[in-house]
Amino acid sequence: MDYTKQIQxxxxxxxxxxxxxxxxxxxxxxxxxxxxxxxxxxxxDVSKLVFTDKSVFNLVNYLKTEHxxxxxxxxxxxxxxxxxxxxxxxxxxxxxENLYVVGIACEGVTDDAGQKMxxxxxxxxxxxxxxxxxxxxxxxxxxxxxxxxxxxxxxxxxxxxxxxxQTLTYKMNADVAALAAMPLTERAxxxxxxxxxxxxxxxxxxxxxxxxxxxxxxxxxTATLYNGANTTSAAFHAxxxxxxxxxxxxxxxxxxxxxxxxxxxxxLLHKQNESVIYENFQEHLAGVIADDRGAxxxxxxxxxxDFIL
Ligand code: SF4
Ligand code: SF4
Ligand code: SF4
Ligand code: SF4
Numbered sequence: 001m002d003y004t005k006q007i008q009x010x011x012x013x014x015x016x017x018x019x020x021x022x023x024x025x026x027x028x029x030x031x032x033x034x035x036x037x038x039x040x041x042x043x044x045d046v047s048k049l050v051f052t053d054k055s056v057f058n059l060v061n062y063l064k065t066e067h068x069x070x071x072x073x074x075x076x077x078x079x080x081x082x083x084x085x086x087x088x089x090x091x092x093x094x095x096x097e098n099l100y101v102v103g104i105a106c107e108g109v110t111d112d113a114g115q116k117m118x119x120x121x122x123x124x125x126x127x128x129x130x131x132x133x134x135x136x137x138x139x140x141x142x143x144x145x146x147x148x149x150x151x152x153x154x155x156x157x158x159x160x161x162x163x164x165x166q167t168l169t170y171k172m173n174a175d176v177a178a179l180a181a182m183p184l185t186e187r188a189x190x191x192x193x194x195x196x197x198x199x200x201x202x203x204x205x206x207x208x209x210x211x212x213x214x215x216x217x218x219x220x221x222t223a224t225l226y227n228g229a230n231t232t233s234a235a236f237h238a239x240x241x242x243x244x245x246x247x248x249x250x251x252x253x254x255x256x257x258x259x260x261x262x263x264x265x266x267x268l269l270h271k272q273n274e275s276v277i278y279e280n281f282q283e284h285l286a287g288v289i290a291d292d293r294g295a296x297x298x299x300x301x302x303x304x305x306d307f308i309l
Pocket of ligand 2 (some may be wrong): 021207249254256300
């Protein structure tokens with residue numbers, strides 16, 4: 001998967017036609033074969049842009065910064081990233097008319113060891129679902145049954161529509177399944193050990209595109225609920241609250257995990273929520289459908305509630 005040349009050409013054209021003020025993409029980090037996000041502000045710098053299986057970060061996170069707010073922005077999105085973009089649009093955090101979206105029919109990204117990342121192995125929607133133009137060959141990502149077919153971009157030009165003809169088979173995360181098989185006390189001990197390593201830096205929440213609240217209830221400095229304490233108990237409550245704020249919204253991009261200096265397996269919280277919501281809220285999978293609001297907006301009196309404590 002290498003779309004470096006195409007992305008450089010697209011960005012150059014957008015700047016030449018004065019359609020964007022900034023292009024959010026990836027560049028080499030300068031010391032190994034990994035990449036970092038880059039904000040390019042003119043045609044002279046588009047040669048910095050790259051896109052390969054090392055383009056791991058979710059660039060939608062950069063739509064919440066001052067560098068892009070109220071600007072015309074070009075950006076690259078893979079399947080998972082595009083789902084978070086759909087949510088940002090639905091939650092009125094960005095204006096579609098200010099964006100030019102280069103979607104990727106994604107083949108997966110790799111870690112430092114060159115292995116496909118776990119979320120890519122589990123990926124249910126690799127093709128971008130919101131875009132102005134799409135690079136790559138769509139796999140025809142299946143859609144949740146009973147859901148409308150994603151329409152691609154809200155203002156598509158040459159848009160692709162995921163087939164929608166296949167019914168999505170939910171892929172249960174292997175780590176979540178393994179945890180579920182553990183006796184409760186063992187599971188509790190496991191999580192105590194995990195949360196013990198949290199240093200409450202909040203890099204996880206800052207790296208999540210869907211955590212854009214100006215005043216966050218778990219921020220170390222402002223938290224009244226968690227009093228800024230750096231204890232296992234405070235970390236436990238903060239991370240549980242955080243994961244619930246992402247319930248039905250998390251798109252499994254793993255930006256949070258990549259940012260965590262303590263390498264906590266944060267996907268365990270989010271994937272557990274995702275599976276419960278998929279099972280109980282009409283097969284809801286976050287951000288796959290444009291304009292589809294979060295799972296909790298789909299509340300119906302017929303919803304089962306026996307899983308609620
Ligand atoms: S989770 Fe899916 S869309 Fe996201 S990087 Fe992996 S394969 Fe691509
Ligand atoms: S919680 Fe993590 S995996 Fe989920 S959308 Fe946010 S950054 Fe991505
Ligand atoms: S954790 Fe909750 S309050 Fe904080 S930014 Fe995320 S959604 Fe907002
Ligand atoms: S990034 Fe990691 S260490 Fe920092 S608050 Fe989040 S889970 Fe804790």
